[in-house]
Amino acid sequence: MHGSLRGTRLAAALASVLMLFVTVAACGSSGSPRAGSGKTTAASKAFPVTIAHKYGSTTVEARPQRIVTVGLTDQDAVLALGEVPVGTTEWLGGYKGAIGPWATGRLGGAKAPTVLKDTGTGPQTEKIAALRPDLILAVYGGLTKSQYETLSKFAPVVAQPKEYNDFGVPWQQQTEIIGKALGQEAKAKSLVDGVEKDFKAATEKNPAFARSTGVVATPYEGIFVFGSQDPRSRVLTDLGFTLPADLDKVIGDEFGANISKERTDLLDTDAIVWIASDPVKDEAKLHKDALYGDLKVAKQNREVYLKESSDYGNAVSFVTVLSLPYMLERLVPQLAAAVDGDPATEVAAPAA
Structure with missing residues (x-):
């Protein structure tokens, strides 16, 4: 009895979220564009790209215009690659837009992202849907399969890689996975190389x-x-x-x-x-x-x-x-x- 009732409520809630997503999407893409949304560069020619992860693989068909980061630190790689997500997930610091002081300069004149919260029950599905994402990044994260499947109803989702524990992806791989998802593999590799030089200098000294x-x-x-x-x-x-x-x-x-x-x-x-x-x-x-x-x-x-x-x-x-x-x-x-x-x-x- 209780299981049936919970199932009915879950189905109704999911239907509500889907309706919200369809309704909002139908209203067009009004609102502040992401930084660099006017670019038509070589990055656009990199698509489609397919990325393997813990729950299979995800294909990103075209250059993302509205990125939401569910991974707790994924926003930094997005910003380093010259893009500004429309939504980020709160973890540490209580910073505006969930952007730490080491990354705020990457915002330029763009509006700070909407901050989502993981309250212990997983991503805020309805709020994510309302942001009309065309890419959801959960690389530094711990999505369950059901959470991944739910979010995938709204946009392509790049979940955590299967090679590592949840919340265990190295920063190098995190940056390169996100770079591939954004059609900027070469730039991502260059960014990684730059920071690895900092490590090398520290060890040599x-x-x-x-x-x-x-x-x-x-x-x-x-x-x-x-x-x-x-x-x-x-x-x-x-x-x-x-x-x-x-x-x-x-x-x-x-x-x-x-x-x-x-x-x-x-x-x-x-x-x-x-x-x-x-x-x-x-x-x-x-x-x-x-x-x-x-x-x-x-x-x-x-x-x-x-x-x-x-x-x-x-x-x-x-x-x-x-x-x-x-x-x-x-x-x-x-x-x-x-x-x-x-x-x-x-x-x-x-x-x-």
Whole structure:
């Protein structure tokens, strides 16, 4: 009885959304055009393109005019490629248009995107339909198959790639997948090459990174450690650091997990990056815990504490082609101080 009623309501809701989409679309494409919508470039000649992902493949027939990003950081790649999405999904920072300070310059004079929210039940389907998208990007995301199928009724959807955990796509692949979807593969590759040069310069300047172990964690409901497929951990490995050997064995097939007291040893690395809600209070609390406070990484001042709600902290979690240069400028000096071999060296917070 209850199952039948829920099914009826779901069908009615979906029909309502479809009707909304058809009605709005019939009204034409009035409203602010996306940045660069007047361009007719070589990008337009790249279509159609077909992109494989977790739920099969999606073909984009023509150059997108109204892009909605459901992936939590996909907007940065879109902006880096010279386009402005009409809708973005809120994740960190509460920024206007869900555009971080490292990316706002890419808006130009365009209107900030409409911000959608994932309330824990998935994308806001009706609001996405009302934006009349012709491409929905969910590359850095965790769409379920049913969510993918529902969104596909309104526009082509590029879901997360199957090769990685949900929310585990590397920033390089994220940028290149979105570049292909926008008909700009060459530009996307060029953008990736540029940021990879920043990483190379950092590793050449700091050879100690290649001899060091590191891990990223947060004091969330105990201690939460990010695994090798999480973009934050990949920043360390891209800089030359080695992650703890048992990390993924303990975490399992997830981007991260809370660890037990018995596995605090995973934190005893040459450097640890803490993403903390209150760095001062969290550091004091961690050091009062005998299991953590007695580790060499704590005793020898090899910790990097970031405030998670700061622009810098948000950039560390975003890990995109636009946020990385902003973040590396701040993080690399801190990591260098942490692994310089002198416990007296202060790991100072960035000036700004």
